[in-house]
Amino acid sequence: MASNKIVVPEAKDAMNKFKMEAANEVGVSLKQGYNGDLTSKQAGSIGGQMVKKMIQAYETSIK
Secondary structure (H helix, E strand, O other): OOOOOOOOOOHHHHHHHHHHHHHHHOOOOOOOOOOOOOOHHHHHHHHHHHHHHHHHHHHHHOO
């Protein structure tokens, strides 16, 4: 069963920082805490940017 819970509690701050950076890069303003007022398009843009950055980091690490 898939879950979006962070397994390593210490990683929570790093993931929040990563999410804020990705949101800033795609021009979406996030606030600390609840962001349920985002549109699906905005949320998808943030998630897509995060995945793009993770893929780039992986590709860089295997070269």
